Amino acid sequence: MRQRLLPLYVLSVYAFLHVPLLILCAFSFNSSRFTLWEGFSFVWYRAMWNDAALAEATWNSLLIAVASTVIATAVGTLAAYGLWKKNARLLSGSLYLSLVTPEIITGIALLATFQWAFRYFHLQLGMHTVILAHVTFSIAYVLLVVMARLRTADPALEEAALDLGATEWQAFRLVTLPMLRPGIAAAALLAFTVSFDDYVITSLVAGVDSETLPMMLYAMARRGANPVVSAISTVILVALGALILASERLQKS
Amino acid sequence: MGDLSLDAIYKDFPSHRVVDGISLTIPQGCFYSLLGPSGCGKTTTLRMIGGFDEPDRGTIQLGGRTLNGLRPYQRPVTTVFQNYALFPHLTAAENIAFGLERKRDPDAASKVKAALDLVQLTAKADRLPAQMSGGERQRTALARALVVEPELLLLDEPLSALDPKLRKQMRLELKELQARIGITFLFITHDQEEALSLSDQIAVMHKGRLEQIGTPQQIYLQPATRFVAGFLGPVNWVGDVGVRPEATRISREAPGPGARALEATVNSSIFLGDCLQVETRTPAGDHIIAQIAHGLGEFRRGDHVHVWWRTDDEMALPQ
Numbered sequence: 169m170r171q172r173l174l175p176l177y178v179l180s181v182y183a184f185l186h187v188p189l190l191i192l193c194a195f196s197f198n199s200s201r202f203t204l205w206e207g208f209s210f211v212w213y214r215a216m217w218n219d220a221a222l223a224e225a226t227w228n229s230l231l232i233a234v235a236s237t238v239i240a241t242a243v244g245t246l247a248a249y250g251l252w253k254k255n256a257r258l259l260s261g262s263l264y265l266s267l268v269t270p271e272i273i274t275g276i277a278l279l280a281t282f283q284w285a286f287r288y289f290h291l292q293l294g295m296h297t298v299i300l301a302h303v304t305f306s307i308a309y310v311l312l313v314v315m316a317r318l319r320t321a322d323p324a325l326e327e328a329a330l331d332l333g334a335t336e337w338q339a340f341r342l343v344t345l346p347m348l349r350p351g352i353a354a355a356a357l358l359a360f361t362v363s364f365d366d367y368v369i370t371s372l373v374a375g376v377d378s379e380t381l382p383m384m385l386y387a388m389a390r391r392g393a394n395p396v397v398s399a400i401s402t403v404i405l406v407a408l409g410a411l412i413l414a415s416e417r418l419q420k421s
Numbered sequence: 422m423g424d425l426s427l428d429a430i431y432k433d434f435p436s437h438r439v440v441d442g443i444s445l446t447i448p449q450g451c452f453y454s455l456l457g458p459s460g461c462g463k464t465t466t467l468r469m470i471g472g473f474d475e476p477d478r479g480t481i482q483l484g485g486r487t488l489n490g491l492r493p494y495q496r497p498v499t500t501v502f503q504n505y506a507l508f509p510h511l512t513a514a515e516n517i518a519f520g521l522e523r524k525r526d527p528d529a530a531s532k533v534k535a536a537l538d539l540v541q542l543t544a545k546a547d548r549l550p551a552q553m554s555g556g557e558r559q560r561t562a563l564a565r566a567l568v569v570e571p572e573l574l575l576l577d578e579p580l581s582a583l584d585p586k587l588r589k590q591m592r593l594e595l596k597e598l599q600a601r602i603g604i605t606f607l608f609i610t611h612d613q614e615e616a617l618s619l620s621d622q623i624a625v626m627h628k629g630r631l632e633q634i635g636t637p638q639q640i641y642l643q644p645a646t647r648f649v650a651g652f653l654g655p656v657n658w659v660g661d662v663g664v665r666p667e668a669t670r671i672s673r674e675a676p677g678p679g680a681r682a683l684e685a686t687v688n689s690s691i692f693l694g695d696c697l698q699v700e701t702r703t704p705a706g707d708h709i710i711a712q713i714a715h716g717l718g719e720f721r722r723g724d725h726v727h728v729w730w731r732t733d734d735e736m737a738l739p740q
Contacts, residue, residue: 324506327473330493331500332520332569342519346510 189405196398203393212395222384222400229381232295232370233363236302241356243303244310245348249340251311252318260315266308274305275372282373293375301373302366306359313358317351350418357415361408422572423484424448425470425605430479432465439465440476441629447573447607447622449484452599454608454616457626458652463609466626467575470607471500483572494523497572501579505562507550513537513561514546520569536568539598555583559591567602576608580615592618613653617641625649647738657709659683661739668734669711671699671720675727682729685709690720701728 199209216222251260266274278301282293325347329339367382374383381400388397425447432440440462447453455463468474470481472493481488488496499520507516517536521529537543540560550558559579566574579595580588596619599606610616616623617637625632625640625648633645644650647663656663662681676682685701688708692698696712699720703709709728720726 322504322506324502324504325508327471327493328500328502328506328508329519330473331471331498332565333494333523334519335492335494338523343508347508 192398193402193405196395196402198395201393201395212399215396216399216403219396222381222396225379225381225384228295228378229364232298232302232378232380233360235299236306236363237356237359239299240303240306240310240359241352244307244355244359245314245352247307248311248314248318249344249348252315252321260311263308263311263315266305267312271305271366271368275301275369278304278369279372293373293378295375295378297373297375298370298378298380301369302363305366305369306363309358309362310355313355314348314351317348321347354415354418357411357418361411361415365404365408422449425573425607426482427466427470428480428482430466430469430476430481432462432469432474432476439629440469443479443626443629443631445624445631445634447605449605450603452596452606452608452619452621454610454620454623455626456610456613456616456623456652458611461626462629463611463626464577467500467577467607467609470573471498471575472496498575499566499569499571500575500577501559501562501566503577503579504582505550505558505579507558507561507565509550512547512549513542513553513557513564516550516561517565517568519565524569532568536564539567540564556587556591559583560594563595563598567604571604573605573607576606578610579608580610581612588615595619617653625652627652642736644736644738647740650736650738655710656736657707659703659707659709661737663736663738664730664734666698666710666712667696669709669728669730671701671711671713671726671728672718673724673726676729679731680729681732681735682727683707683709685726685728687720687722687724687726689722699726701726703728 194205195203196212197208197210198205199211200206250256278297282297286292321344325343326339329343330336334342365382366380367386370380371383371386374380381404385397385400388394427443427445430440430443431438443462443466455466457463465474469476470488472488472491472495476489483497488498508519511519514533514537518529518533521532526532534543537546540563542557542560542564545553545557548557550561553561559582562579576595580591583591592615595606608616608619617640620637622634623637623640624634627648633640633649635643635645640649641653644653650656650663655666657666657669670676670680683703685703688700688702690697690699693712697715697717697720699711699713701709701711711728
C-alpha cells in the first residue's frame with residue numbers, strides 16, 4: 169500500500185509545483201488569444217520576435233545581468249576569500265541577514281540611498297542604479313556559494329605554495345583560484361539568474377531608459393491575458409532552467 | 422648549508438603560551454625528531470621554522486643566517502604537511518614541478534623526472550592526487566618538497582595519515598632517503614616508536630618546553646624526567662624508582678643478590694603474541710607489570726610471586 173502511495177504523492181507534489189508552468193507553456197502555442205485551445209501555432213512567438221520594445225527590454229535585462237554578474241562575482245569572490253582567510257565568523261554569518269531581508273525593503277532602502285546621493289551628485293535613476301542595486305543583492309549569493317567551496321578547502325594548500333617559493337599573489341592565482349573555479353562559475357550563474365528575473369527592486373530603482381524584461385512582462389500581464397507574455401515566459405523558463413542545471417552541476421564537480 | 426639553531430623561542434596564543442623558551446641546535450645532516458603529545462607546541466615550533474608563524478621572541482638561524490621575518494618563500498626550508506597539502510588540480514608531476522617553476526629552473530623537467538624516480542612514482546606521474554593511494558600521495562609530497570633542494574626538510578607527522586602496515590614501510594623508506602640525500606630532516610611526531618626508530622637525535626617537548634634532548638637510547642634508557650619516561654613507554658613506579666616492564670622479571674622463587682625484588686600477587690596474565698604480560702600487585706599497593714618471554718613459566722591470578730630487576734635497569738626519577 170505504502171509503496172503505491174509514495175509515487176502518487178511525489179507525482180502530486182510535482183504537479184502542484186509545475187502544472188501552472190505547463191499550462192502557461194501550452195497556451196503559448198495556442199493559435200487563439202484566449203484560454204481556449206484552438207490549435208497549435210507559433211504565432212505568438214513570431215509576434216514576440218517582431219516586438220521592438222520587447223527586444224529593447226530583453227537587451228536591457230541582459231546588459232544589467234551581465235554587468236552586475238561580473239562585478240558581483242569579482243567583488244564577492246574576493247570578499248569570500250578575505251572572510252575565509254581571516255576566519256571572520258560573525259561577518260560571514262551576517263550575510264544571511266541580507267538574504268532574508270524582504271526584497272521590497274532592500275528596494276526602498278536602495279531608492280532612499282540613491283535619492284539622498286543624488287542631492288550631491290547630478291545624477292538620475294537609470295541603468296547604472298539598476299546595475300548597482302543588482303550588484304548589492306547578488307554579492308550575498310556569490311559570497312555564500314564561494315564560501316561553501318572554501319569551507320571544504322585545506323588552508324595548508326596556500327601554505328604549501330608559499331613553502332615552495334610562490335608569493336602570496338602566486339599562491340592565490342595558481343592554487344586557490346583554480347580550486348575555486350567551479351564554485352565561482354556556479355556563483356556567477358546564480359548571480360545572473362537572480363539579476364535577470366528580479367522585478368521588485370528593479371522597478372523601484374529603474375529610470376525611464378532602463379525598463380527590464382520582468383518589468384515589461386508585469387505591465388503586459390496587468391493589461392490582461394496575453395499569449396505573447398506566455399511565449400516570452402516559456403523562453404525565459406527554458407533558458408534559466410538550463411542555467412540553474414549548469415550551476416548545480418558545477419557546484420557538484 | 423649549516424646547523425639550525427633555535428635560541429629562546431617564545432610564542433603566545435590568545436589563550437595560552439604555546440612555546441615557552443625553546444633552545445636547540447640541529448646539526449647539519451641530522452635526522453632530528455621533535456616528540457611530544459598533541460598540544461605540546463611542536464607543530465607551532467615547526468611552523469615558526471617554516472615561516473608560517475613568527476616567534477614573539479627569540480631567533481631562528483640556519484647556517485648562521487637569521488630566518489626571523491623572512492616569508493616562507495624566502496627560506497631554504499620546505500615542508501611535508503600532515504595531510505600532504507597536494508594541489509588537487511595538478512598531477513603528481515605538476516605538483517613536483519611547482520617549486521621549480523617558481524624559481525624558473527631551466528632543468529625543471531629533468532629534475533622532476535629524477536624526483537619521481539627517487540620516490541618510485543614514475544609510473545604515476547600523470548595521476549591527480551585524488552587518483553593516488555595514501556602512500557603515493559605521501560611520496561609525492563616528499564618529492565615535491567625535496568626537488569627544490571632545501572637545506573632543511575620539515576616533516577609534520579607525515580606518516581600519521583597512513584594505515585599501520587604502510588606506516589612501518591614508509592618509515593624505512595624515509596630513513597633510507599634521508600641517509601641517501603644527506604640533508605637535515607626535522608620530523609614532528611607524537612609516536613614514540615616512530616621517533617625512536619628514525620632519529621639520530623630526539624627532543625621531547627611538553628607544555629611548550631623541552632624536557633630532554635638526546636639519542637633514542639638516552640631518551641629511552643635514561644629519561645631526564647618522569648614525563649619523558651612515561652611518554653616513551655610504560656613504567657613500573659616504586660617510590661622514586663621506575664623500571665620498564667621488559668626489564669622486569671618474575672619468578673616463584675626469590676632471586677639471588679644484586680637484584681631489587683618485591684613480593685607480589687598476580688592479577689592477570691595476558692598473551693601478547695611476542696611476549697607474556699603479567700600484571701601483579703605488591704602488598705604496598707604498587708602495580709608492577711612484567712613482560713617476559715614465553716616458556717618462562719605460567720602465572721595465574723592469585724599466584725604468589727617475586728618481581729625483580731637489576732638495579733642497572735632502574736631509572737631514579739624523584740617525583
